[in-house]
Each structure stands twice: as C-alpha cells, then as structure tokens.
Amino acid sequence: DLRRFATMPISTSLLCALGVMLASQVQPSMSFTVQTSYSAGLTATKSPSVQVFSARLFPRSANSKSNLLSLRAEVAAPATKYGKLSATEASKKLVQVLAEGDANGQVDRAAADYLINVLVQSGSSFSGDLLSRGNFRVAYTKNSTPFWQTLGSILPIKKNDSFQAYDLSAGKLISKAQIVGDNFCVVADADVKEADTSVRRMPKDFDVLVRGVTISLGALQIPVPVKGVGLARMLYQDERLRIFVSPNSDSGWEEKGLIAVQVPALQ
Numbered sequence: 001d002l003r004r005f006a007t008m009p010i011s012t013s014l015l016c017a018l019g020v021m022l023a024s025q026v027q028p029s030m031s032f033t034v035q036t037s038y039s040a041g042l043t044a045t046k047s048p049s050v051q052v053f054s055a056r057l058f059p060r061s062a063n064s065k066s067n068l069l070s071l072r073a074e075v076a077a078p079a080t081k082y083g084k085l086s087a088t089e090a091s092k093k094l095v096q097v098l099a100e101g102d103a104n105g106q107v108d109r110a111a112a113d114y115l116i117n118v119l120v121q122s123g124s125s126f127s128g129d130l131l132s133r134g135n136f137r138v139a140y141t142k143n144s145t146p147f148w149q150t151l152g153s154i155l156p157i158k159k160n161d162s163f164q165a166y167d168l169s170a171g172k173l174i175s176k177a178q179i180v181g182d183n184f185c186v187v188a189d190a191d192v193k194e195a196d197t198s199v200r201r202m203p204k205d206f207d208v209l210v211r212g213v214t215i216s217l218g219a220l221q222i223p224v225p226v227k228g229v230g231l232a233r234m235l236y237q238d239e240r241l242r243i244f245v246s247p248n249s250d251s252g253w254e255e256k257g258l259i260a261v262q263v264p265a266l267q
Contacts, residue, residue, distance in 0.1 A: 078114035087122035090115045091240050095263065098139045112140055116243060116261065119236040126204045128168045128194075130237055136262035138162040139241075146246075146254035148177035148186070155180055163265055166192060173208060173232075187214045188226075195231070205247075206232040235259075 082093065094115040101107030138161065141149060152160030160178035167173070173192040178185045189212050195205035208230040215222040236243040246258040 078111045081111070082114070085115075085118055087119055087124060087236075087238070090118040090122075091238050094119065094261070095240050098261065098263065102139070107140060109142070112261075113142060116142070116259065119243060120202075122236065124202050124236050124238060126200050126202065126234070127237065130239060131166045131234070131242070132168050133264070135163050135165045135265035136242065137265040138164070138260050139263045140261040142259045143257045144255040146258055146260075148175070148254070151177045151179050151186060155184075161265075164262060168192070168194070173206075182216070183218055185216050187216060188212075189214070192232070202235050202237070203245075204234045206234070208232050240264075 082090075085093070094112060097108055097111050097115065101112075138149070148162050152162065158181055160181065162178065163174075163176045165174045171191050171193055173190040175188040175190070176185055188210055191209040191211060192206050195207050199205070210226060210228045210230065213224040213226040215224060231247050233245050233247045234242060235245055241261055241263045244260050244262070246254045246256055248256055
C-alpha cells in the first residue's frame with residue numbers, strides 16, 4: 001500500500017528498487033529496462049501541491065511493449081505539509097530538517113528548499129551583531145556544488161565541513177574548508193565591509209577582498225598568493241541561521257546562483 005509514503009520523503013530510486021524486486025518474483029529469468037519519471041505541480045485532476053513519483057518496468061523484448069509492472073506514489077508537497085508559516089516557524093523547521101539530515105545522512109531537500117524560499121521571501125532585517133557571532137558551519141547548499149565543498153569529499157576519511165566567521169567591526173572574514181578535518185584544510189583570509197550601509201533589510205551585499213589563502217597541514221602552514229575581489233549577498237538571517245547566495249561566478253570558488261545555509265558551529 002503506497003499510501004503510507006504520503007507522510008515521508010520518497011525517491012524514484014526507491015520505487016525502482018521495489019519494482020525490480022517484485023518483478024524478479026514474477027519471472028526471475030527475464031531482464032528488465034527500468035524507466036522512471038517524476039513530476040510536480042500537476043495541473044489536470046490532481047492538486048498542484050501533490051508530487052507524483054512513478055517507476056515502470058518493461059521486458060527487454062522487441063515483441064513486447066506492455067508494462068509488466070507500474071508503481072506510483074503520491075506525496076504531499078512541503079506547502080501542504082507545513083501550511084502557512086511565519087519566518088520564525090520556517091527558520092525553526094529548517095534547522096530541524098537540516099539536523100535530521102545530519103543524523104540520517106540525507107536531507108529532505110524538497111522540504112529544505114521550500115523553507116528556504118519562505119525565509120528568503122520574508123525580507124528579514126539586517127544585524128551586524130548577528131552576522132559577527134563567531135563561526136558558522138555550512139549546513140546545506142543548492143543549485144550547484146561549490147569547489148570548497150568538493151575539497152571536503154576528496155578524502156572521505158571523515159565528515160568534513162566548511163565554515164565562515166564574519167567580524168564586521170574588524171572588517172574581517174575567515175573562510176575554512178576542511179579536507180581531513182582541521183588537520184588538513186584550506187583557510188582564506190579576507191577584508192569585508194557593507195556594500196551600502198543604508199540598506200537594513202535583505203538582500204544585503206558585502207564587498208569582499210581576499211588577502212590570501214593558507215593550506216594548513218598539521219603544524220605546517222603553506223601560504224598561497226591568492227588575491228581577489230568578490231561580493232557576498234545575504235538573503236536571510238536570524239539567531240538560528242543565515243542564507244547566502246553567490247551573485248557572480250568570476251572566482252571559480254563557487255558558481256553564480258549557489259545558495260548556502262549556515263548554522264552556528266558547535267564550539
């Protein structure tokens with residue numbers, strides 16, 4: 001009974017796995033071609049708030065075009081699941097979704113993306129004090145995989161993170177990408193300032209001047225002569241999290257449109 005999936009995330013890969021398993025019970029000697037499809041926001045007889053996942057299996061035979069097995073599940077979209085949320089409610093739920101993703105190794109991306117959209121559209125106010133509250137960890141990214149995140153997956157010995165620490169009063173921004181924890185990491189040192197001090201609501205831009213990069217390998221510190229000018233754009237902030245987007249892509253460090261959600265790092 002696929003109706004039980006209506007309250008939990010589901011993927012087409014799960015449906016494919018179920019389909020292959022069931023098909024093997026029907027006729028184990030046959031080979032199959034798996035076709036999967038995903039659609040959201042149906043406009044016919046279904047509600048736009050329903051996501052539909054389906055998997056079909058076809059026998060690999062030139063003489064057969066009929067479906068041997070077809071599976072289908074309808075899942076309530078995040079808008080239906082959460083209803084109308086305030087920014088505070090969406091922020092708390094996003095932190096919960098990301099924490100659950102950390103715990104089980106897979107973030108509910110549909111829920112996270114929906115909550116991010118709610119927060120970005122809220123137009124939160126800007127606070128330099130909030131921004132300067134120490135180390136923040138990148139908990140979620142969307143739209144592309146940044147280079148600094150790729151660095152952390154080169155040696156999958158342990159879970160690696162990326163961090164940023166703003167200090168607007170000192171005009172400093174420290175960015176760190178772990179490769180093997182803090183024993184092997186890349187640290188960028190930059191100057192930062194508000195692009196326009198009169199802007200007090202999101203989006204909020206910051207001018208960034210990278211002064212240098214250091215490769216840290218244990219006690220060995222290897223300076224890399226890298227300099228550059230960039231722009232950081234914050235879309236949302238509160239005491240629980242902040243959301244940034246990359247407005248340009250001239251550095252190669254991250255692509256235009258990349259969205260990153262940061263949460264306070266554990267001390």
